[in-house]
Amino acid sequence: MSELLRVENLTKKFGELTAVDNCSFSVEEGSITALIGPNGSGKTTVFNLITGYLPSDSGKVEFSGSSTHGEGPGNLYRKGLTRTFQQARVFADLTVQENLIVARGGTLRSFFGRRISIDDRSRAAELLEEFKLSHVADLYASELSWGQRKLLEFASVLMSKPRLVLLDEPTAGVNPILIETMATHIRSYNEAGVTFLIVEHDMSFVMRVCNPVIVLDRGKTIATGDPETVQSDPRVLDAYLGD
Amino acid sequence: MKNATQSGASAFFTRIGLLRGGLFVAALIAMPEIFRAHWIWNLLFFTVLYAAMSSSWNLIGGFAGYPSLGHAAFFGIGAYAVAFFFKNTEILTNGWAPFFSLPLIGIGCALLALPIGWLAMRTRADVFAIVTITLLFVAQTLGYNLKGLTGGAQGAGVSRAPFNLDIFEQPFYFVAAALLLLAMGITYFVIRTKLGMALTAIRADEDKAKGVGVPTTGVKLLAFSVSVAITGMAGAVWAYYIGFIYPQFAFDPLITIAIVLMTFLGGRATLWGPVLGAAILMPAQQLLAYYVGGSQIYLIAYAAIFLIIMLLLPRGILPTLLGKRRLAALSQGARS
Numbered sequence: 001m002s003e004l005l006r007v008e009n010l011t012k013k014f015g016e017l018t019a020v021d022n023c024s025f026s027v028e029e030g031s032i033t034a035l036i037g038p039n040g041s042g043k044t045t046v047f048n049l050i051t052g053y054l055p056s057d058s059g060k061v062e063f064s065g066s067s068t069h070g071e072g073p074g075n076l077y078r079k080g081l082t083r084t085f086q087q088a089r090v091f092a093d094l095t096v097q098e099n100l101i102v103a104r105g106g107t108l109r110s111f112f113g114r115r116i117s118i119d120d121r122s123r124a125a126e127l128l129e130e131f132k133l134s135h136v137a138d139l140y141a142s143e144l145s146w147g148q149r150k151l152l153e154f155a156s157v158l159m160s161k162p163r164l165v166l167l168d169e170p171t172a173g174v175n176p177i178l179i180e181t182m183a184t185h186i187r188s189y190n191e192a193g194v195t196f197l198i199v200e201h202d203m204s205f206v207m208r209v210c211n212p213v214i215v216l217d218r219g220k221t222i223a224t225g226d227p228e229t230v231q232s233d234p235r236v237l238d239a240y241l242g243d
Numbered sequence: 244m245k246n247a248t249q250s251g252a253s254a255f256f257t258r259i260g261l262l263r264g265g266l267f268v269a270a271l272i273a274m275p276e277i278f279r280a281h282w283i284w285n286l287l288f289f290t291v292l293y294a295a296m297s298s299s300w301n302l303i304g305g306f307a308g309y310p311s312l313g314h315a316a317f318f319g320i321g322a323y324a325v326a327f328f329f330k331n332t333e334i335l336t337n338g339w340a341p342f343f344s345l346p347l348i349g350i351g352c353a354l355l356a357l358p359i360g361w362l363a364m365r366t367r368a369d370v371f372a373i374v375t376i377t378l379l380f381v382a383q384t385l386g387y388n389l390k391g392l393t394g395g396a397q398g399a400g401v402s403r404a405p406f407n408l409d410i411f412e413q414p415f416y417f418v419a420a421a422l423l424l425l426a427m428g429i430t431y432f433v434i435r436t437k438l439g440m441a442l443t444a445i446r447a448d449e450d451k452a453k454g455v456g457v458p459t460t461g462v463k464l465l466a467f468s469v470s471v472a473i474t475g476m477a478g479a480v481w482a483y484y485i486g487f488i489y490p491q492f493a494f495d496p497l498i499t500i501a502i503v504l505m506t507f508l509g510g511r512a513t514l515w516g517p518v519l520g521a522a523i524l525m526p527a528q529q530l531l532a533y534y535v536g537g538s539q540i541y542l543i544a545y546a547a548i549f550l551i552i553m554l555l556l557p558r559g560i561l562p563t564l565l566g567k568r569r570l571a572a573l574s575q576g577a578r579s
Contacts, residue, residue, distance in 0.1 A: 105456015
């Protein structure tokens with residue numbers, strides 16, 4: 001396996017606070033990698049740095065062998081690097097189907113085309129079917145339940161056929177059945193070749209779905225390895241339970 | 244709930260849409276014939292002119308959610324462009340030359356809007372509103388002080404249009420109507436293409452939209468410059484109609500407020516909302532000004548109308564009504 005994403009000595013400060021501190025790790029192509037750590041350990045900031053939502057102070061991120069320095073989220077998305085947000089950000093005033101179609105992105109010129117082309121519709125229909133959202137396709141995203149929004153956001157980032165998907169707490173606030181649904185979707189897309197990097201607090205989910213696991217504490221990588229090893233690592237226990 | 248286009252692509256024109264459009268154009272043409280009085284023609288002119296400006300404001304303020312309060316700056320720029328180029332009767336010839344210059348004024352405003360929009364749209368929502376209202380006051384101050392161009396506080400005259408006095412208002416009315424149809428045509432195009440989806444996505448969550456590959460900067464700039472281009476052309480028609488302009492009326496915050504109110508009243512991000520809003524507020528404003536007198540007391544009554552409608556139909560007239568119809572259709576669908 002080769003490295004799809006490489007994070008090297010990444011640092012980000014917010015004033016006096018060092019949110020990400022000389023952090024390094026890599027994500028192997030084809031893996032489902034977890035990024036865990038106590039609250040405030042810098043996981044979401046790392047996501048924002050990788051996906052171009054925040055500029056880093058120093059260090060570098062390489063996606064598929066080339067540096068992502070200076071590239072915005074839109075460019076990275078077109079290259080196959082995409083993410084979801086902790087708060088399930090969907091476009092409230094667009095229908096479920098339109099949420100998927102707009103997430104295909106494109107050039108300014110392509111936005112002069114039909115609102116919903118036949119090709120868009122059939123691609124969206126596949127995902128709607130797969131995520132069991134067909135019956136709500138014409139509802140506005142604002143009319144969905146929390147769990148459905150999580151599913152919709154996940155489905156919409158798959159519209160562009162990405163190579164690497166960063167999921168920020170895919171199971172937060174979601175019922176146990178839906179957690180299983182999420183796990184199933186992640187596994188099946190992984191088998192189809194999509195690499196995942198997942199921030200998650202639900203340890204049983206991480207242990208079942210992810211391998212390897214990267215542990216962050218105060219902006220630094222403190223452990224990396226398979227779930228069992230990481231779970232029994234004294235530094236990890238200390239980070240979660242110590243002071 | 245099956246809709247007709249579920250299996251194929253979304254249709255560009257629907258039969259009901261064509262019918263509505265045809266009836267609307269026919270009504271615009273027939274209006275001056277049905278009501279033959281100068282005061283009504285004057286009212287029709289202002290209603291249609293403001294409807295055109297509201298429709299164009301809707302593109303950036305309604306669809307994209309960038310509440311520009313600076314549109315009156317471009318209204319004034321359009322007005323002063325006409326005053327500057329057509330102060331001598333000799334160039335006027337048959338009176339249509341200022342109208343033929345409208346496309347150039349529109350293009351000029353659109354080009355001017357690119358750097359301004361690029362800068363202003365680095366801010367959002369309320370901050371954007373404040374930045375753009377600053378633009379309006381900067382333009383007004385320039386209007387007072389660039390005396391060589393604008394005549395300053397003395398005002399600037401435009402040559403009197405040599406039209407038949409019996410139907411003097413009509414050419415202006417029809418040009419304003421053409422601007423309205425242009426603004427509505429562009430709005431319709433936006434709704435029927437991915438542009439509308441992109442603008443709505445920007446309004447809902449711009450960072451997320453950027454993150455899923457929507458070319459946000461391009462789409463926003465396009466909407467802003469098209470929007471102010473039509474506003475500038477409307478200003479040009481207004482100046483030619485009024486014949487003499489002053490900075491406080493050409494760069495008037497009340498213009499901005501009126502077009503924003505009209506859009507919200509009728510329903511933002513809809514095709515017909517701004518037209519409906521203008522059709523209610525403009526006659527109301529003129530009638531109130533007539534009955535309550537020339538003082539600005541009429542503004543209170545004007546605000547009262549707005550507040551009452553917003554109290555009863557908070558999302559604007561059209562979205563509230565359409566929302567009710569949609570809910571009824573959904574519950575019907577759920578039952579069957």
